Amino acid sequence: MNTASTVTGTDQAAGLRDIFGSELCRVVCIASTLDPDSTIHLGHGTAHSIKQMGHRVLLVDEVPLVDRKTMSGFLYPVRYDLGQVFSNSVELHKSIKQIEENLWYATSVKLRPEITGRFAKYPKLDARLVKHEFDIDYVIFPTVDPQANIVAYYGNNIKRILVASTDAACLKKAMVMIRQMAELQLDEPLAVLIVGGQDESEGAAAFEKLQEAAQRALEQTIEFLGWIRAVTAQRVEIDPDDMSFNPVSKGPTHEFVLPHGFFKAISAKITT
Numbered sequence: 001m002n003t004a005s006t007v008t009g010t011d012q013a014a015g016l017r018d019i020f021g022s023e024l025c026r027v028v029c030i031a032s033t034l035d036p037d038s039t040i041h042l043g044h045g046t047a048h049s050i051k052q053m054g055h056r057v058l059l060v061d062e063v064p065l066v067d068r069k070t071m072s073g074f075l076y077p078v079r080y081d082l083g084q085v086f087s088n089s090v091e092l093h094k095s096i097k098q099i100e101e102n103l104w105y106a107t108s109v110k111l112r113p114e115i116t117g118r119f120a121k122y123p124k125l126d127a128r129l130v131k132h133e134f135d136i137d138y139v140i141f142p143t144v145d146p147q148a149n150i151v152a153y154y155g156n157n158i159k160r161i162l163v164a165s166t167d168a169a170c171l172k173k174a175m176v177m178i179r180q181m182a183e184l185q186l187d188e189p190l191a192v193l194i195v196g197g198q199d200e201s202e203g204a205a206a207f208e209k210l211q212e213a214a215q216r217a218l219e220q221t222i223e224f225l226g227w228i229r230a231v232t233a234q235r236v237e238i239d240p241d242d243m244s245f246n247p248v249s250k251g252p253t254h255e256f257v258l259p260h261g262f263f264k265a266i267s268a269k270i271t272t
Contacts, residue, residue, distance in 0.1 A: 024126040025058075025136045027155035028270050029184065031146040031177045032163045033170040034195075036067045042163060042258060043142025044075060046270070049263040051102045053271060055137040058096065058129070060154070062108040062143060076105045083110025085128070086120040086153060092132045104136065112150055126155035138270065148183040160190045161225070161266060166197035166206040171213075178214050178222065189223040191269055195262065196229075203227030225269055228262045 030046065032039040040063055047059040060082065061075060080095040096106045114120040129136050141154055151158060160181050164174040178190060192210065194203040207224045214220045239246055 023130075024155065024157055025129060025139055026270075027126060027139045027141060027151075027158045028161065029146055029151050029154070029158055029181070030140065030142045030161045030163060030266070031181060032142060032144055033165060033173040033177070034144075034163065035069070036063045036144055037070045038258070039063065039142050039144050040068070040071070040075065042262075043140050045258065045263045046142075046266050047103060047138075047140045049267040050138055050140070050271060051100075053267065054102070055271065056102045056104075056135055058104040058106065058134070058136045058139045060106050060108050060125075060139060060141045062111065062141070064109050074107055078105065078107050081110040082106050082108040082125070083112075083114045083120070086111055087114045088121060092128050092134075096134065104134070111153065115150060115153065120153065122153075124153055124155050126157065146177055146180050148180060151181070151184060158184045159270065160184055161269065162190055162192045162222075163195060163266075164192065164206070164210065165195050166202055171206060171210055174210055175213055175217070178210075178220055179218055182218060182220055189221040191223045191225045193225040193262075193266060193269075194227045195258065197227070199229075200227045226265055228258070228265060 028046075030039075030043055032042055034042065040061060043059055043061070047057045051057045059075075065073065076097055076099055078095065078097050080090045082095050084090045085092050085095050096104050098104050111120060123131070125139065129139075139154060141151070143151075146160075162174060162177055162181075164170050174192075181190060192207060194207050197203050197206065204224070204227060207222075207227075211222050211224075214222050
């Protein structure tokens, strides 16, 4: 794979280059107030949608197994973690798995502890991808905890998208995330996509509350990406002993089932 072999519209949109002039990929941080399982599926569906548009995509999965209620493991089997790459324990190519044409996958569960322990070292992920000749257009990083000092390890050209539901608890959580991401991508407003609620007017009203609070408390400008209707379904968890499905014992009892239109909307925002 040669990062300089093809110049696409995606490459032009990314726009940043490393010190040697090679094109850097676009890192997309999708912060979500939804539960961890839904957040993983959100990122997975978005990565697939962008891949189907002809772009080369790396999905980074940072949610620990202990936080997953409806999944018994990672989306795809991997041997090494990006946290080990940033601590210089393994080479980058050993931590990234190609799933299919134009789609790669990596976990970064170990990165936060490495950063906390001050073992993680730069360069950032986008520069590492160029150095190791991974021809990637977009890195999709879904997270429920978008701390700026963590997200910064993924790249210099970070696009921020916030996904929030309409209930009061999620809107409060969204405010925390807006503050966390305030240091990233200062050249354009944070894009917000609202999911759930009875109708579009309820979604718009939720955004207006969030917009007012963000401007008043943080002096942050946010952009309304739109509202997506989403149904809720009862959450179940997997019993590791017999692999049976049972109602969840902790946390939210229901989760959003995101429609195809959600992924089309968020992918269009990312690639334009």
